[in-house]
Amino acid sequence: xxxxxxxxxxxxxxxxxxxxxxxxxxxxxxxxxxxxxxxxxxxxxxxxxxxxxxxxxxxxxxxxxxxxxxxxxxxxxxxxxxxxxxxxxxxxxxxxxxxxxxxxxxxxxxxxxxxxxxxxxxxxxxxxxxxxxxxxxxxxxxxxxxxxxxxxxxxxxxxxxxxxxxxxxxxxxxxxxxxxxxxxxxxxxxxxxxxxxxxxxxxxxxxxxxxxxxxxxxxxxxxxxxxxxxxxxxxxxx
Numbered sequence: 470x471x472x473x474x475x476x477x478x479x480x481x482x483x484x485x486x487x488x489x490x491x492x493x494x495x496x497x498x499x500x501x502x503x504x505x506x507x508x509x510x511x512x513x514x515x516x517x518x519x520x521x522x523x524x525x526x527x528x529x530x531x532x533x534x535x536x537x538x539x540x541x542x543x544x545x546x547x548x549x550x551x552x553x554x555x556x557x558x559x560x561x562x563x564x565x566x567x568x569x570x571x572x573x574x575x576x577x578x579x580x581x582x583x584x585x586x587x588x589x590x591x592x593x594x595x596x597x598x599x600x601x602x603x604x605x606x607x608x609x610x611x612x613x614x615x616x617x618x619x620x621x622x623x624x625x626x627x628x629x630x631x632x633x634x635x636x637x638x639x640x641x642x643x644x645x646x647x648x649x650x651x652x653x654x655x656x657x658x659x660x661x662x663x664x665x666x667x668x669x670x671x672x673x674x675x676x677x678x679x680x681x682x683x684x685x686x687x688x689x690x691x692x693x694x695x696x697x698x699x700x701x702x703x704x705x706x707x
Contacts, residue, residue, distance in 0.1 A: 482502075482506050483497075483502045483505045483506050483509070484499075484502050484506075486534065487557075488532070488533065488534045488535065488557040488558045489532070489558070490558070491557060491558025491559075492532055492558040492559070492560060493560055493602060493605040493606055493609060494532070494602070496601055496602075496605075497595075497599070497602070501595060501598075501599060501602075504591060504594065504595065505587065505591070505595075508587060508588055508591040509532075509585045509586065509587050509591075510585070510586045510588075511534070511583060511584070511585050511586075512583070512584050512585075512586060513581070513582070513583055514536070514578040514581070514582045514583075514584060515578065515581055516578055516579060516580045516581055517577065517578065518577065518578050519575065519576070519577055520538065520561070520575075520576040520577060520578060520584065521561075521562060521572055521575065521576050522572065522575050523541075523542065523543060523571075523572050523573065523574050523575040524571050524572060525571060525572055526565075526571050526572075527562050527565040527566050527571075527572060527589065528586075528588065528589055529562070529566070529586050529587050529588040529589045529591070529592065530560055530561070530562050530563055530566060530586070530587040530589070530592050531560065531561040531562050531576070531584050531585070531586055531587075532558075532559075532560050532561075532584065532585045532586075532587065533555050533556060533557055533558065533559045533560075533561070533582065533583075533584055534557065534582075534583040534584060534585055535557060535582060535583040536556075536557075536578060536579070536580050536581060536582020536583060536584075537554060537555070537556055537578075537579040537580050537582065537644070537653055538554070538555040538556070538559075538561065538576050538577065538578055538579060538582060538584075539551050539553075539554055539555075539576070539577050539579050539659060539662075540552050540553040540554070540555060540561065540574050540575070540576050541574060541575050541576075541577065541662065542573065542574045542575075543575070549662045550662055550665060551659060551662040551663040552574055553613070554579075554640075554643060554653075554663070555576070556643065556644060560609075561576050562576075563592075563606055563609070563610070564610055564613075566589055566592060567606065567610070579653070579655065579659070580654075629664065629666050629670055629674065630674050630677070630678075630702060631702050631703060631704075632664040632665060632666065633660070633664050633666070633671060633674045633675065633678070634678070634683075634699050634702035634703045635664070635702075635703040636660055636663045636664045637651070637660075637678075637684065637691060637693065637699060638699060638700065638703055639663075640653050640655070640691075641693060646693075648692070649685070649692040649693055649694065650687075650690050650691070650692045651690070651691050651692070651693070654688070654689035654690050655689060656689060657671055657672045657675070657689075658671075660675075675691075678699075681698070682694055682695055682698075683695045683698045683699050683702075684699070
């Protein structure tokens with residue numbers, strides 16, 4: 470079931486929120502921040518919990534305060550494709566709101582996460598009075614469209630092993646490292662969906678990369694042993 474939003478406020482408010490400073494709301498002035506504080510609702514999501522569902526109508530915008538979120542699309546025969554992995558400061562649901570359309574994807578927490586929900590009417594009020602925010606959302610939308618186009622072209626030509634390596638490298642860049650370990654633990658199926666392949670193929674390639682001394686597996690954790698060799702794999706496009 471899709472989760473409903475609770476109205477428990479953030480202790481620090483938008484003014485002091487570190488995640489906001491990484492988001493499209495980073496430039497807002499005090500009056501706009503007061504509007505956000507007065508309307509936003511905070512919700513805690515457990516790992517595996519649905520935030521919003523593909524095909525449902527958006528009631529507002531979601532801003533990630535803490536945690537990691539997978540944004541997915543259900544393809545034919547039930548195959549799931551991970552379109553994006555969201556983290557602190559990322560916003561979700563704006564495309565459907567701006568297009569006045571249903572969600573074209575679903576969002577699910579990968580780990581325990583905290584998300585602020587901003588009602589659609591409040592977002593419209595901000596957009597009507599803040600041209601810079603409207604421009605930043607438009608730029609964000611254009612950037613995601615470009616990434617989607619490049620991903621379609623790239624997946625057409627890139628071997629699966631290279632796509633897996635690219636996914637590992639992207640995760641390390643996106644979420645950072647603790648020593649050699651990536652600060653994100655994904656299920657094998659999630660990594661497969663990120664690379665556009667099956668769980669069985671992704672698992673086999675991961676063990677191949679481990680045997681080649683490129684990565685080290687420990688449960689869901691992936692450590693990068695040889696960054697140079699991993700990067701060389703991502704360079705292969707044919």
